[in-house]
Amino acid sequence: MKTDKYRGIFFGALALIIIAVFTAGQVSGEPVKYSEDKRFIDNGDGTINDTKTGFMWTKQDSYQYKGHWLNWFEAEDYIEELNQERFADYLDWRLPTIKELTTLYEEEKLNSQQLGSEMKMHMDPIFAKEGSGTLWTSETNGSYNAFGVVFNHGQRFNSSKRKKARRAVRAIRFINP
DSSP states (O other): OHHHHHHHHHHHHHHHHHHHHHHTTOBTTBOOEEOTTSOEEEOSSSEEEETTTTEEEESSOHHHHHSSOOOHHHHHHHHHHHHHTTGGGOOOOBOOOHHHHHTTOOTTOOOEEOTTSOOEEOSOTTSOSSOOSEEEEEEEETTTEEEEEETTTOOEEEEETTOOTTOBOOOEEEOOO
16 A cells, blocks of 8 residues: 555656656746757746856846836846846846856847847847847946947947946846756
8 A cells, every 4th residue: 555655656756757857948838949059048038048158148138128228327226126026036137247248249140220220239139129239237447437338349338327328238147057
């Protein structure tokens, strides 16, 4: 009798493991979506994994998510909001560094044009379209300026932290091993 009980528990646990393996990486039964070159994985929860760097990014930038441009201070507040609401069930979102953000720039790829602008955004099309082509980083230049990256050409910019015209942020976190 005890053997039958343990056998039932064993097969029940085995069934759960098999289900978990076949549905890993799926949200709401949707299959995992890969970028054309298989570098990026759309997790179906508003996040994108970068298999090359080990970073997880938000699929939308702050402009796409909130509907308005942000200055550097507001970009920091936005990241704090993502963590408070546990966006995609994580609470370690942050502003990227210049080096981290430039890993998304790929000259040969075209995502779309920045909304209301002729600026072309050179990043993988797996990310949401028509966002900001000018994104803030965590790095500052003194008390009044901060750096960001322009996705039209992949170069950094140095601007007043108070400037918000066509500026946004894309949150980053490390993928847990």
